[in-house]
Structures are given as C-alpha cells and as structure tokens.
Amino acid sequence: MLESLIFTIFNGVLYGMLLFMLASGLTLIFGMMGVLNFAHASFYMLGAYFAYQVSVFAGFWAALFLAPLGVALIGALTERYGLRQVHQHGHVAELLFTFGLVYVIEEVVHLVWGRTPVNYQVPEALDFTLFTLFTTDFPAYRAFMLGVAIFMFVGIFLLLTKTRIGQVVQASLSHPDMVGALGHNVPRVFTLVFAFGCALAGLAGVIAGNYFITEPGMAWNMGPIVFVVVVFGGLGSLGGALVGSLIIGLAQTFAVQMTFSIASVLADMGLAISEDAFLSGFWFLELSRIGPMLPYLLLVLMLIFRPRGLMGTRAD
Amino acid sequence: MLEVKGLHAFYGKSHILHGVDMNIGKGEIVSLLGRNGVGRTTTCKSIMGLVEPVGNITYNGEKISGMEPHQIAHRGIGYVPEDRLIFPGLTTRQNLELGMKKSGQEGRWKLDDAYKLFPRLEERAETPAEVLSGGEQQMLTMCRTLMGDPELIMIDEPTEGLAPQIVKQVGEFLEQIASSGMSVLLIEQKLSIALKVSQRLYVMGHGEIVFEGTPSDLEANESVRKEWLEV
Incomplete structure (x- = not known):
C-alpha cells in the first residue's frame, strides 16, 4: 500500500509537471494576448515529432535542444504572420484560427510522418532502472523528465521575476497598452511570449513523446486536459497553472489506481449490495473508470462555482 | 512641436472625435478642458496611438498618426493615463x-x-x-x-479623486516639470489648476474644440465657461 502510494504520488507529480510545461505557456499567452490557443497541444506534438526526426540523424541530446527551437520558430511565425493579422477581427476569429491550426498541424503530421506511431525511443543512456523501492522499479528516464520539468519551472520563475523582459511580460499581463505607451515594443513581446510558450510545449513533447507514444492523436489526448488545468488554476495565472497541474496530475493518477467502488466500500463496512440491486451499475462502478471524466467534471464545477479559477484575477 | 489636424476617432461604430485641431509648442503648458465624455481622453489616446486616429498628427514635422504606441513613445511623447494603470x-x-x-x-x-x-x-x-x-x-x-x-507629456486628470493635500503636491509637480522646459498637455476638470499652470487652453465639447485662448481669455469669456465647463 505504502509502495503504491509513494509511486502514485511520484507519477502524479511527474504528470502534473508535464501538464505544467504546457499549461504555463498557454496561460501566459492567454494572460497577455487574451488568446485561448486551441493549438497549444499541437505544438507539443510537433515537439515530439521534431525530436524523433532529429534523433534519427543526430541523437536524442541534439533533439532535446533543437526540437524546442524548431517549435519556437514555428510558433513565432504563427503569431507574427497569422494571429497578429487575425487579431484585428476579434477574439472569436482568433479562437477559430487556432482551432483550424489544430487540424492543419495534424494533417501535416499525417503527410510527413504517416498515421501510425513513429519509433521514437527513450535514449539508451537513460534506459535503465534508477532504483528499486520495495518491489517496484523506478526508470531513470522518469527522473530525467522530472528534472527537466523542475529545471524549466525554476527557469520560468527566474526569467519572469529577475529579468527586465520578464517584468515587461508581467506588466503586459495587466496593461499591455500602457506598456506600449512607455515605449516597449509590445507586439514583439507578444511574439516572444508566444514562441516561448510553444517552445515549452515542444520541450514537453520531446521528453514525453518517447516515454508515451509519438502519434498523430497525441495532441488530442493532451489538449483538452491542459485546458482544464488553466481554467481550473485561473486563466492567466502562472501560480494557478502550477497548482492546477499538480492537482489534476495527482487526481488523475490516483483515480486510475483506485479499484474500489461504492459497493466495495460499503461491503468493507459490512453493508453488502447485491449484484442485482437497483442501479447496480452505478454502485459497482470502479473509481478508476471515472478517472478520465474527473478533470472535466472539475472544470465544469469550477466554471459554475468559481469562474475565475483557483488563482485567476480576471473577472471576464 | 505637436500638430493635430482634423482628428477623428471611433470606438466601434460610435464617432467620438469630429475633427479636432490643436497644437502644442515647445516648452508650452496647454490644458484641454471639458466635461466628462466630450473626448479629451480619446484625443490623448489617439495622439499616443492607443486609439486609431483618422486625420493628421505630426510631431516635430514627422507624421506620427498610424504609428505604434511604442514608436510614438520613442519619438518623445509620454502619456500618464487617467486610470493610472500601475x-x-x-x-x-x-x-x-x-x-x-x-x-x-x-x-x-x-x-x-x-x-x-x-x-x-x-x-x-x-x-x-x-x-x-x-x-x-x-x-x-x-x-x-x-x-x-519625454519632451511632451500628456497628463490625464491627475488630481481626480485625490485629497486636497495631494492635489497641492500634484500642482507643484506640474509647475516643476513645466519649469524644466518640457511641454505639457494637461487634461483637467478643475479650472483652478488649469488656469494657474497653463499658457494656453482648449475647451472641448461634443468631440470638437469649442474654445482656444489664454487663461485670461477664458476668464473673460463667461458664456464658454457656462456652456461647456460649469456643471
């Protein structure tokens, strides 16, 4: 029990940090530009595919650096020549633009890499068991993923609080017009933030693509859950994105492990429910099967009871 | 230094400014007066590029209408918004x-x-x-x-909602920056401050300039004050 608890917490935190790598970029982009970027997880997918491609020629370590840069470049071009033009026509147009982009990127991935998963593997140097606790092996690659995620988190924090560009970004979160009137090139800051957010998503794709599977559906698997995280944590709030990522990460990981149902809990307390009882399907439903629904249920409840999310400041 | 000619501005479909003409010379303190909602803030924002201006705005002979706010700021214009936006x-x-x-x-x-x-x-x-x-x-x-x-600073209602002691400090501040040779465009409702610090005043009504003159001109012109300023 203790063993599975420890590993579940570890995996939950790891999954949460992975979510945060996407959520942080998404929430910053929203906070600054008011753009809800539906295509954010598509940049995560691009990161994984780029990493696969680079690793074929130059190995994993080159991919770790080059793939996020490639994604950042595509992000910058998307903002500069796509979103900025669409921006004049309002938020609905922007939303539809990013929605369209999801399909464009997916189809491009189909064309270039095909519809089946590509063979993107964990590098050999990291393909060993780091330690064994009780009876469970802990792969070194997981520790590496966690390390990258934490490094990235500290990096964002220092960048935003200790550097001037970070302060310009922070100021632009609340009053972009005023930042421009003080002489800062706000459109350029927007491009940088968008590219940076895409790079983070790309980096998440690089380190997760080989751990999970790199396939054209991966954007759709990750996208909705990242939206849950940022809405839950509060749109535009980086702290909220962190807390939201960890809560959703842990909740989902825990739920998958839970094999008990209302009936089994009642049975443990001496109140057995028979298989043919009224609504027996409900009583015997295992919590693990509700797991996938849990984040979206949290999202819906959050929007009803606290629309600005855990730590969001915007009322709109 | 700053010249505004036939400036129109729109918020969505509503037409806010109907051809504003004004100018500010080097080192000059100019006030833009008028009641709330007549377009004074919109005039400032249009000069700063925060609202898209339709018309011609030049600064030191260079056309700045159509530029981005940060480019206008780099030309030497500063803006202090009414809502502070800290x-x-x-x-x-x-x-x-x-x-x-x-x-x-x-x-x-x-x-x-x-x-x-x-x-x-x-x-x-x-x-x-x-x-x-x-x-x-x-x-x-x-x-x-x-x-x-900045060479020219536009200050929008700096004394609104402040305690008298602080209003006094703001007044001293305005006099101090004026004496430094900076040009100032002051948006005010309080006639007392505007009359004291400005060399020239504009009065705005319904998106147009309805009066232009010196403080003594305005003091002498009771009808303008009654029609466009007093509540």
Whole structure:
C-alpha cells in the first residue's frame, strides 16, 4: 500500500509537471494576448515529432535542444504572420484560427510522418532502472523528465521575476497598452511570449513523446486536459497553472489506481449490495473508470462555482 | 512641436472625435478642458496611438498618426493615463524602471529625482505597487512616464479623486516639470489648476474644440465657461 502510494504520488507529480510545461505557456499567452490557443497541444506534438526526426540523424541530446527551437520558430511565425493579422477581427476569429491550426498541424503530421506511431525511443543512456523501492522499479528516464520539468519551472520563475523582459511580460499581463505607451515594443513581446510558450510545449513533447507514444492523436489526448488545468488554476495565472497541474496530475493518477467502488466500500463496512440491486451499475462502478471524466467534471464545477479559477484575477 | 489636424476617432461604430485641431509648442503648458465624455481622453489616446486616429498628427514635422504606441513613445511623447494603470505584481521601483525605455538607461529624470519629487515613493520603493494608495499611485504613474524622458507629456486628470493635500503636491509637480522646459498637455476638470499652470487652453465639447485662448481669455469669456465647463 505504502509502495503504491509513494509511486502514485511520484507519477502524479511527474504528470502534473508535464501538464505544467504546457499549461504555463498557454496561460501566459492567454494572460497577455487574451488568446485561448486551441493549438497549444499541437505544438507539443510537433515537439515530439521534431525530436524523433532529429534523433534519427543526430541523437536524442541534439533533439532535446533543437526540437524546442524548431517549435519556437514555428510558433513565432504563427503569431507574427497569422494571429497578429487575425487579431484585428476579434477574439472569436482568433479562437477559430487556432482551432483550424489544430487540424492543419495534424494533417501535416499525417503527410510527413504517416498515421501510425513513429519509433521514437527513450535514449539508451537513460534506459535503465534508477532504483528499486520495495518491489517496484523506478526508470531513470522518469527522473530525467522530472528534472527537466523542475529545471524549466525554476527557469520560468527566474526569467519572469529577475529579468527586465520578464517584468515587461508581467506588466503586459495587466496593461499591455500602457506598456506600449512607455515605449516597449509590445507586439514583439507578444511574439516572444508566444514562441516561448510553444517552445515549452515542444520541450514537453520531446521528453514525453518517447516515454508515451509519438502519434498523430497525441495532441488530442493532451489538449483538452491542459485546458482544464488553466481554467481550473485561473486563466492567466502562472501560480494557478502550477497548482492546477499538480492537482489534476495527482487526481488523475490516483483515480486510475483506485479499484474500489461504492459497493466495495460499503461491503468493507459490512453493508453488502447485491449484484442485482437497483442501479447496480452505478454502485459497482470502479473509481478508476471515472478517472478520465474527473478533470472535466472539475472544470465544469469550477466554471459554475468559481469562474475565475483557483488563482485567476480576471473577472471576464 | 505637436500638430493635430482634423482628428477623428471611433470606438466601434460610435464617432467620438469630429475633427479636432490643436497644437502644442515647445516648452508650452496647454490644458484641454471639458466635461466628462466630450473626448479629451480619446484625443490623448489617439495622439499616443492607443486609439486609431483618422486625420493628421505630426510631431516635430514627422507624421506620427498610424504609428505604434511604442514608436510614438520613442519619438518623445509620454502619456500618464487617467486610470493610472500601475503594474500589479511589480514593486514601486520596478514600475518606475519599466518607465525607462532601455534597461538602466536613465535620461534627465533619474530614480533619485522621482524620489526627491515624491519622498513617499522612496519609502514605498519595495512595496507591491497594487497596495499603494490612490495618491501614491498617481505619483508613481506620473514619475513612471517621466523616467522615459519625454519632451511632451500628456497628463490625464491627475488630481481626480485625490485629497486636497495631494492635489497641492500634484500642482507643484506640474509647475516643476513645466519649469524644466518640457511641454505639457494637461487634461483637467478643475479650472483652478488649469488656469494657474497653463499658457494656453482648449475647451472641448461634443468631440470638437469649442474654445482656444489664454487663461485670461477664458476668464473673460463667461458664456464658454457656462456652456461647456460649469456643471
């Protein structure tokens, strides 16, 4: 029990940090530009595919650096020549633009890499068991993923609080017009933030693509859950994105492990429910099967009871 | 120095400015008066590029209408908005530093000058700006714009909602920057301050300039005051 608890917490935190790598970029982009970027997880997918491609020629370590840069470049071009033009026509147009982009990127991935998963593997140097606790092996690659995620988190924090560009970004979160009137090139800051957010998503794709599977559906698997995280944590709030990522990460990981149902809990307390009882399907439903629904249920409840999310400041 | 000719501006479909003409000379203190909602703030924002201007605005002979706000700021125009727009999450000092156009590049106005003008800001230097009082925020927002070393500063209703003691400080501040040779466009409702500090005044009504003259002209012209200024 203790063993599975420890590993579940570890995996939950790891999954949460992975979510945060996407959520942080998404929430910053929203906070600054008011753009809800539906295509954010598509940049995560691009990161994984780029990493696969680079690793074929130059190995994993080159991919770790080059793939996020490639994604950042595509992000910058998307903002500069796509979103900025669409921006004049309002938020609905922007939303539809990013929605369209999801399909464009997916189809491009189909064309270039095909519809089946590509063979993107964990590098050999990291393909060993780091330690064994009780009876469970802990792969070194997981520790590496966690390390990258934490490094990235500290990096964002220092960048935003200790550097001037970070302060310009922070100021632009609340009053972009005023930042421009003080002489800062706000459109350029927007491009940088968008590219940076895409790079983070790309980096998440690089380190997760080989751990999970790199396939054209991966954007759709990750996208909705990242939206849950940022809405839950509060749109535009980086702290909220962190807390939201960890809560959703842990909740989902825990739920998958839970094999008990209302009936089994009642049975443990001496109140057995028979298989043919009224609504027996409900009583015997295992919590693990509700797991996938849990984040979206949290999202819906959050929007009803606290629309600005855990730590969001915007009322709109 | 600044010339505005036939300026129109729109918010969505509503037509706010109907051909505003005005100019400001070098080192001149000019006030733009009028009741709420006549388009004074929109005039400022159009000059700054924050509202898309339709018409012709030139600054030192260069056409600035159509430029981005940051380009206009780099030409030497500073803007102090009515709603202050201090940056929450940053300290007072960080807010001031963001007023500098390049990192660490102080112009004629330095951090110490801001602190000398308003010692309160130095006491609050490391305080998150969002917890400052209304008066302190007003001092901060004025000094923040000064840090960018503008030649022309547009200040929108700096005394609104402030205690009399602070209004007095703001008045002294205006006189001080005026004596430094900076041009000032002051938007005010309080006639007393405007008459005291300005060399020339414009009165606005319904998106147009309805009066232009010196403080003594305006004092002599009771009908303009009655029709366009007094409540």
